[in-house]
Amino acid sequence: MGNMACLSITDNLTTDNSDSERVMKSWTLLIVSILFLAGCPDGSSGPTKVCTKAAEQCQMGGGKLGVCTMDPQGAMTCMSQH
16 A cells, blocks of 8 residues: 555646646747737738838839938938848
8 A cells, every 4th residue: 555655746746847848848838929029020021112211222213222311302212232
């Protein structure tokens, strides 16, 4: 009967350990998910074709990339990066 009590205690420790591992894995998954979602872009897919704010990356003719800037008249334009 003494051995039976030891097995019972050992079984409980093993169960508690796997429960704590499950909780640890759940927390890890939650934290990784939050970090992944926080690092996602705002939904824009590549450079903009129409400039709406300064320093935005924009696409010029011929597939070249540019930067949105304000011209002397106050209008936003896509200026070549080179």
